[in-house]
Amino acid sequence: MIEIDNVHKHFGTLHVLKGVSLNVKKGEVLSMIGGSGSGKSTMLMCINGLEGIQKGSISVDGIDVHAKATDLNKLRRRIGIVFQQWNAFPHLTVLENVMLAPRKVLGKSKQEAEAIAVQQLGHVGLGEKLRAFPSRLSGGQQQRMAIARALAMSPDYMLFDEVTSALDPQLVGEVLDTLRMLSKEGMTMIVVTHEMRFAREVSDRVAFFCQGQIHELGTPEQIFDSPQKPETADFLRSVL
Numbered sequence: 001m002i003e004i005d006n007v008h009k010h011f012g013t014l015h016v017l018k019g020v021s022l023n024v025k026k027g028e029v030l031s032m033i034g035g036s037g038s039g040k041s042t043m044l045m046c047i048n049g050l051e052g053i054q055k056g057s058i059s060v061d062g063i064d065v066h067a068k069a070t071d072l073n074k075l076r077r078r079i080g081i082v083f084q085q086w087n088a089f090p091h092l093t094v095l096e097n098v099m100l101a102p103r104k105v106l107g108k109s110k111q112e113a114e115a116i117a118v119q120q121l122g123h124v125g126l127g128e129k130l131r132a133f134p135s136r137l138s139g140g141q142q143q144r145m146a147i148a149r150a151l152a153m154s155p156d157y158m159l160f161d162e163v164t165s166a167l168d169p170q171l172v173g174e175v176l177d178t179l180r181m182l183s184k185e186g187m188t189m190i191v192v193t194h195e196m197r198f199a200r201e202v203s204d205r206v207a208f209f210c211q212g213q214i215h216e217l218g219t220p221e222q223i224f225d226s227p228q229k230p231e232t233a234d235f236l237r238s239v240l
């Protein structure tokens with residue numbers, strides 16, 4: 001379980017997260033939606049300790065992410081993160097790129113790392129592209145490679161930060177289908193997204209961020225069909 005309790009985050013004088021509290025249970029898919037600059041991506045960075053916080057706490061399965069004693073590298077192995085874009089190593093094949101993390105971070109043998117990478121690339125539908133170089137992949141395939149790379153660490157949690165935002169519209173579907181598949185398999189996921197249809201169809205709960213706070217949190221039906229706050233309704237009117 002991910003437990004976020006009254007988190008405040010500042011960038012210098014900019015108060016970006018203003019008391020965010022949220023629990024995400026094992027197997028749950030939570031989408032974070034909201035306007036640009038509302039703090040969604042920053043929240044994700046704080047969850048896996050890429051960013052520090054100034055107040056409050058975040059724990060993952062009881063481990064305090066920001067405690068001095070916490071081994072962040074160890075914790076991060078359990079929390080996969082996929083960004084809008086991932087710059088793969090251009091001189092390595094798709095297979096070699098995905099093998100890197102299990103080989104270097106988990107210390108697997110070459111054979112083991114290759115077996116993991118082959119399995120995860122097959123999982124995301126890239127079984128035919130093992131020997132290709134990243135530059136020969138479409139944007140959607142590159143994102144699926146990034147997902148395979150994260151999955152190769154056998155994470156317990158996956159965080160997705162606008163993974164379809166840089167894609168041409170015709171490539172968005174294949175990446176969202178991969179996320180759908182993971183959710184059906186029971187992966188615990190937090191998904192920052194501008195894809196409202198995805199948020200509605202796949203999420204167990206949706207958190208609407210507004211000015212650094214969770215303004216409204218509920219099931220997709222509650223958020224999309226009967227938002228309780230005018231800010232939520234205004235935002236949804238502007239994007240739907």
Ligand SMILES: Nc1ncnc2c1ncn2[C@@H]1O[C@H](COP(=O)(O)OP(=O)(O)OP(=O)(O)O)[C@@H](O)[C@H]1O
Pocket residue numbers: 011014016034035036037038039040041042043209
């Ligand atoms: N490393 C940083 N240093 C300074 N300010 C930052 C940094 N990262 C984010 N910010 C600021 O924090 C605020 C929240 O940004 P964040 O990226 O979390 O918003 P967001 O809700 O994810 O927006 P978007 O949907 O546009 O990605 C913005 O004002 C942004 O400029």
